[in-house]
Amino acid sequence: MKNHITFLCTLLCVLLIGTAGVAQELEYVDGTTLTQVNKVHPTARPYSRLEVSKYPDLSKTVRRYYSHSTGVALVFRTDSRTLGARWTTVGNKTSTHYSALAQQGMDLYIKRDGEWVFAGIARPQRSDTHSATIVKNMPEGEKECLLYLPLFDELKSLEIGIDPGSRIEASENPFRHRIVVIGSSITHGVGAGRPGMAYPAQLERATGFEFINLGASGQCKMEQFFAHVAADCEADAFLFDSFSNPSAQQINERLDAFVATIRAAHPTTPLIFLQTEVRESRNFDEKIRKFEDDKRAASEAGMEKLLKADRNIYFINPGMPLGSDHEATVDGVHPSDLGFARMLEEIRPQIVRILKKYGIK
Amino acid sequence: MKNHITFLCTLLCVLLIGTAGVAQELEYVDGTTLTQVNKVHPTARPYSRLEVSKYPDLSKTVRRYYSHSTGVALVFRTDSRTLGARWTTVGNKTSTHYSALAQQGMDLYIKRDGEWVFAGIARPQRSDTHSATIVKNMPEGEKECLLYLPLFDELKSLEIGIDPGSRIEASENPFRHRIVVIGSSITHGVGAGRPGMAYPAQLERATGFEFINLGASGQCKMEQFFAHVAADCEADAFLFDSFSNPSAQQINERLDAFVATIRAAHPTTPLIFLQTEVRESRNFDEKIRKFEDDKRAASEAGMEKLLKADRNIYFINPGMPLGSDHEATVDGVHPSDLGFARMLEEIRPQIVRILKKYGIK
Numbered sequence: 001m002k003n004h005i006t007f008l009c010t011l012l013c014v015l016l017i018g019t020a021g022v023a024q025e026l027e028y029v030d031g032t033t034l035t036q037v038n039k040v041h042p043t044a045r046p047y048s049r050l051e052v053s054k055y056p057d058l059s060k061t062v063r064r065y066y067s068h069s070t071g072v073a074l075v076f077r078t079d080s081r082t083l084g085a086r087w088t089t090v091g092n093k094t095s096t097h098y099s100a101l102a103q104q105g106m107d108l109y110i111k112r113d114g115e116w117v118f119a120g121i122a123r124p125q126r127s128d129t130h131s132a133t134i135v136k137n138m139p140e141g142e143k144e145c146l147l148y149l150p151l152f153d154e155l156k157s158l159e160i161g162i163d164p165g166s167r168i169e170a171s172e173n174p175f176r177h178r179i180v181v182i183g184s185s186i187t188h189g190v191g192a193g194r195p196g197m198a199y200p201a202q203l204e205r206a207t208g209f210e211f212i213n214l215g216a217s218g219q220c221k222m223e224q225f226f227a228h229v230a231a232d233c234e235a236d237a238f239l240f241d242s243f244s245n246p247s248a249q250q251i252n253e254r255l256d257a258f259v260a261t262i263r264a265a266h267p268t269t270p271l272i273f274l275q276t277e278v279r280e281s282r283n284f285d286e287k288i289r290k291f292e293d294d295k296r297a298a299s300e301a302g303m304e305k306l307l308k309a310d311r312n313i314y315f316i317n318p319g320m321p322l323g324s325d326h327e328a329t330v331d332g333v334h335p336s337d338l339g340f341a342r343m344l345e346e347i348r349p350q351i352v353r354i355l356k357k358y359g360i361k
Numbered sequence: 362m363k364n365h366i367t368f369l370c371t372l373l374c375v376l377l378i379g380t381a382g383v384a385q386e387l388e389y390v391d392g393t394t395l396t397q398v399n400k401v402h403p404t405a406r407p408y409s410r411l412e413v414s415k416y417p418d419l420s421k422t423v424r425r426y427y428s429h430s431t432g433v434a435l436v437f438r439t440d441s442r443t444l445g446a447r448w449t450t451v452g453n454k455t456s457t458h459y460s461a462l463a464q465q466g467m468d469l470y471i472k473r474d475g476e477w478v479f480a481g482i483a484r485p486q487r488s489d490t491h492s493a494t495i496v497k498n499m500p501e502g503e504k505e506c507l508l509y510l511p512l513f514d515e516l517k518s519l520e521i522g523i524d525p526g527s528r529i530e531a532s533e534n535p536f537r538h539r540i541v542v543i544g545s546s547i548t549h550g551v552g553a554g555r556p557g558m559a560y561p562a563q564l565e566r567a568t569g570f571e572f573i574n575l576g577a578s579g580q581c582k583m584e585q586f587f588a589h590v591a592a593d594c595e596a597d598a599f600l601f602d603s604f605s606n607p608s609a610q611q612i613n614e615r616l617d618a619f620v621a622t623i624r625a626a627h628p629t630t631p632l633i634f635l636q637t638e639v640r641e642s643r644n645f646d647e648k649i650r651k652f653e654d655d656k657r658a659a660s661e662a663g664m665e666k667l668l669k670a671d672r673n674i675y676f677i678n679p680g681m682p683l684g685s686d687h688e689a690t691v692d693g694v695h696p697s698d699l700g701f702a703r704m705l706e707e708i709r710p711q712i713v714r715i716l717k718k719y720g721i722k
Contacts, residue, residue, distance in 0.1 A: 096461040096484050101692065105457065110645055118687040119645045123457050137648040191554070193691040202688075284471055284480045287498040326479040327563075328698070330554040331462065337689070338698040 026161030069149035071213025084161030183241025187215025191334030274319030281332030387522030430510035432574025445522030544602025548576025552695030635680030642693030
């Protein structure tokens with residue numbers, strides 16, 4: 001009998017010690033019960049950045065990219081000391097240029113002394129069903145949270161995990177005003193280390209203004225459907241990375257019509273155009289160099305005309321300054337986190353100065 | 362008959378136009394006929410950075426990582442206007458933290474006005490058999506080339522493609538002296554956008570000194586086998602990122618023995634230790650904060666003792682300064698290209714100053 005009791009006590013001890021090392025199970029709340037920011041409008045598929053069914057003229061590629069959760073973030077308050085996530089993605093072939101973390105992962109920022117401070121990542125699995133602890137062992141007390149969703153995939157579902165018995169609630173949108181950014185892969189975030197490093201998200205955290213990311217990788221050659229989307233947006237200002245992908249000829253043919261369509265809907269809203277970067281892929285390739293020089297000349301000539309005709313149009317040139325060491329892109333085209341930092345250091349104050357004239361401050 | 366001739370002419374035109382759009386086939390030379398730099402010694406598997414069979418006490422993980430081509434580069438001269446590559450990799454599971462470009466791709470730099478200038482990338486496929494054009498449409502004339510090999514895979518074969526009829530030849534090692542870098546994932550290059558952005562490669566291009574990358578992701582807790590490898594190296598100086606992964610206790614237990622083993626082989630060679638970064642993963646996680654603070658305190662105490670005892674030992678602290686905005690890592694741990702840039706801006710002049718005392722200039 002004594003042996004039996006000893007055995008049972010030992011078993012109990014082993015079980016207790018065993019479970020002590022295992023992280024406490026989290027409780028999950030559906031992401032749709034929290035606040036979404038950085039979206040043009042609510043969408044049927046809850047985490048898409050645009051309701052693509054409203055725009056039948058979008059190309060197939062842009063339709064797919066605009067179904068991504070790019071730029072969208074959840075905001076919430078919680079007193080949990082742990083935050084986790086379970087999420088599923090539609091599944092997109094991986095790129096060779098960015099990591100799974102940028103593609104299907106998420107990153108969390110928590111407000112501290114008035115600043116959004118990096119708190120952790122939600123690391124994706126090598127499948128479309130993901131689960132991750134984002135941050136743990138946090139101090140007691142309320143945290144105001146901002147979670148950027150994946151840059152290059154469509155989210156099918158998302159749940160946020162908290163410690164059992166703790167509280168989580170939707171919070172008000174912490175960002176003022178609405179600035180819609182329409183652009184290329186550089187805006188979409190190819191080259192960003194994680195979702196919150198795409199330059200519109202960085203601008204948002206730094207300024208406190210809401211920046212809505214409508215960048216589409218390899219796209220935005222000023223096709224009319226991009227102008228229709230812009231025309232349809234409620235926005236206090238627009239930022240355009242529209243000179244990265246079109247040829248000189250496309251710029252010559254399309255720029256005026258692109259602006260005219262937007263102006264018909266937004267007669268005096270500030271339209272800020274960024275000159276595209278000087279691509280590092282041109283360093284030794286004479287054909288790319290010629291193509292890029294022609295593009296840049298065409299955008300400069302086109303903008304000169306527009307600037308004379310419309311005093312609410314702006315052209316930031318250089319619009320994507322990357323320094324002089326040729327080291328700030330991932331692949332010769334897409335700025336890395338270093339490229340984004342160099343670019344923002346120069347253009348952020350210029351953007352802020354322009355917006356201020358319109359009471360956006 | 363006239364109809365037949367018209368048909369044949371049309372067919373001929375279609376064929377000619379069709380082929381005009383196709384890139385000219387390249388001629389390939391075996392990579393082993395070119396010069397390898399940034400290696401401790403020649404290896405049986407031609408592109409590994411270390412002959413792992415010489416070190417039976419290496420752990421299985423370190424053995425795998427040291428079979429990678431991390432840090433190794435080919436140097437050659439060519440008058441080709443196009444450069445391409447065909448290569449095969451052993452195949453490693455992809456990480457969620459870095460891109461396929463960093464893992465299995467390559468990047469090319471060409472000397473211009475005495476500087477190594479980024480020229481292009483060799484983009485990997487989603488398999489272990491890769492082929493890519495790296496750069497084309499280059500001007501006539503000789504180019505001095507530096508091609509960094511994949512960071513996180515073992516190369517089985519590599520061929521360099523040039524225009525038919527053009528010339529390619531092994532060139533002399535363009536780098537002076539030999540500095541061996543032993544360290545963690547931060548040295549290995551997790552977080553670098555492409556192979557040549559790992560910080561030892563950046564130091565090499567900036568200083569003209571040869572930096573040999575012996576970083577091993579998640580490793581380098583000052584186990585004796587790392588000291589044995591260092592003891593065995595011919596080196597003009599050593600750089601250690603050896604405080605990123607061990608705990609405070611491991612630092613207390615291992616630092617003196619680690620240095621003693623190296624000193625037995627290299628009595629007066631400069632040993633430069635980098636203090637590890639202040640991890641962003643500690644921003645809200647109190648447990649990580651404590652662990653990291655203890656680690657940093659242990660390395661400071663340990664180094665203080667060593668600095669008093671040996672005037673050829675150096676401690677750069679902060680060794681990995683990442684700025685104050687909490688935005689310079691990919692995931693809270695690994696510096697991104699932005700993190701490497703901030704870190705090198707501070708520590709490069711310090712490293713150069715130390716090396717200069719030893720005639721390394």
